[in-house]
Amino acid sequence: MRLFILKREFSAILIAVIIAAANCSAPRHLPANEVKFIVLGNTSPASPFTGYPEKLDYVLKSINQENPVLVIHTGNIVRGGNEWMGITREDVCRQYRNFLDQRKSLRPILHILAGDGDRYNGTPDLFRHYTGEDLFYSFNYGSIHFILLHLLNSNDRLSPDQMRWLERDLEAHRYDTAVFIFSHYPLPASPQSGNRSRDGGDLHGLFLRYPVTAVISGSMKSLSEYEKDGIRYIAAGCFGYNYEDWHWGFYQYYVAHYDGAKLTFRGICVSFPGNSYRPKQL
Numbered sequence: 001m002r003l004f005i006l007k008r009e010f011s012a013i014l015i016a017v018i019i020a021a022a023n024c025s026a027p028r029h030l031p032a033n034e035v036k037f038i039v040l041g042n043t044s045p046a047s048p049f050t051g052y053p054e055k056l057d058y059v060l061k062s063i064n065q066e067n068p069v070l071v072i073h074t075g076n077i078v079r080g081g082n083e084w085m086g087i088t089r090e091d092v093c094r095q096y097r098n099f100l101d102q103r104k105s106l107r108p109i110l111h112i113l114a115g116d117g118d119r120y121n122g123t124p125d126l127f128r129h130y131t132g133e134d135l136f137y138s139f140n141y142g143s144i145h146f147i148l149l150h151l152l153n154s155n156d157r158l159s160p161d162q163m164r165w166l167e168r169d170l171e172a173h174r175y176d177t178a179v180f181i182f183s184h185y186p187l188p189a190s191p192q193s194g195n196r197s198r199d200g201g202d203l204h205g206l207f208l209r210y211p212v213t214a215v216i217s218g219s220m221k222s223l224s225e226y227e228k229d230g231i232r233y234i235a236a237g238c239f240g241y242n243y244e245d246w247h248w249g250f251y252q253y254y255v256a257h258y259d260g261a262k263l264t265f266r267g268i269c270v271s272f273p274g275n276s277y278r279p280k281q282l
Contacts, residue, residue: 033177033260035141038063038108039236040253041074041184041218044095044117046242048079048087051095053102053241055272059252060106062270066255068108069141072148074218074236075115075184077131082121092120096130111139115184116152116219136162138169143177144258151183153219157199170210178213178258186217186235207231214263221250223267234265 040063045053063071078095081087103110114135118127124135135150147169150162158166173179188200207215212231220237227233239250251267258264 033143034258035070035144036066036068036255036257038066038068038071038253038255039074039182039216039218040071040238041113041115041236042076042221042238043073043099043241044076044079044115045098046079046244048081048091048095051078051091051098054243055241055245055252055270056102057105058272059241059270060102062268063253064105064107066268068255070109070111071106072146072182072216073110073112074182074216074238075113075152076117076219077112077115077127078118080117080120080126087120089120089126092126093130096126100130111146111148113148113182113184113218114150114152119152136165138173140173140176145173145176145179147179147181149181149183149187151185151187153185156185158203163199167206170206170212174210176211177260178263179211180213180258181207181215183215183217185219186233187215188233204228204231213258214265216256223251223254225265232263232265236265236267240270 040059043053043056043059045051077099078092080092083089112131112133114124114127114133118124120126127133128135136148138145138147140146147166149158149166151158170179186200187203208229208231214232214234216234216236218236218238220235221239222235222237224235224237225232236254237250238252238254239245240252250269252270254265254267256263256265
């Protein structure tokens with residue numbers, strides 16, 4: 001009996017030693033302070049009645065080759081509108097279904113902002129139904145914080161609830177390595193562009209209190225950027241996803257790389273094969 005007890009105690013000690021050794025030898029997974037991500041937007045079809053951006057498939061294939069951690073879509077995945085324009089609910093639903101079918105080929109995680117064109121009869125209800133996305137939210141990749149805000153046009157402004165949420169969220173992540181903020185419409189935009197959010201000045205003052213590295217939007221078709229008080233404001237416009245689009249001179253997406261100290265941001269023009277210029281039969 002005494003021998004059995006000794007064996008059991010020895011086994012328990014041996015197991016504890018093995019577990020402790022395993023814990024000591026296991027690598028420590030420190031929070032990531034480096035990230036590579038893609039920004040794209042304005043991928044809607046040429047018409048609400050066709051429902052298919054023909055060149056998007058080639059763009060998604062090119063993005064896969066970049067091997068990013070995640071993709072941020074800054075809005076306008078469909079061409080919405082209003083019933084009085086002759087656009088039916090099914091016209092918009094068909095576009096959303098086609099987009100969801102196309103996005104299946106994309107390997108990295110995709111986050112989508114609602115754009116001004118993603119509304120039907122003035123609401124983003126169909127956007128939320130088909131994408132499952134909240135209108136504003138945040139997430140972390142390691143110690144890098146990403147914030148997605150809901151701002152659609154120059155007449156729009158952050159709702160009181162969204163502003164309170166933003167203030168709390170920034171405060172909760174004041175010690176993160178970097179904060180990247182995304183919106184469909186610029187907030188604020190370049191002083192030269194004349195396109196400014198009504199909350200632009202107040203938001204810039206808020207951002208200065210936290211480690212905000214860049215504020216990125218996507219409602220326009222081309223790229224513009226300026227820096228203010230150490231914060232980069234980037235209008236990352238995209239264009240050229242339909243067979244009839246004159247895509248030369250426009251970027252289809254942007255590759256962003258943050259190394260823990262510096263952000264590089266470069267536009268990509270996709271080389272489309274010749275047959276991408278002809279409409280597909282739907």
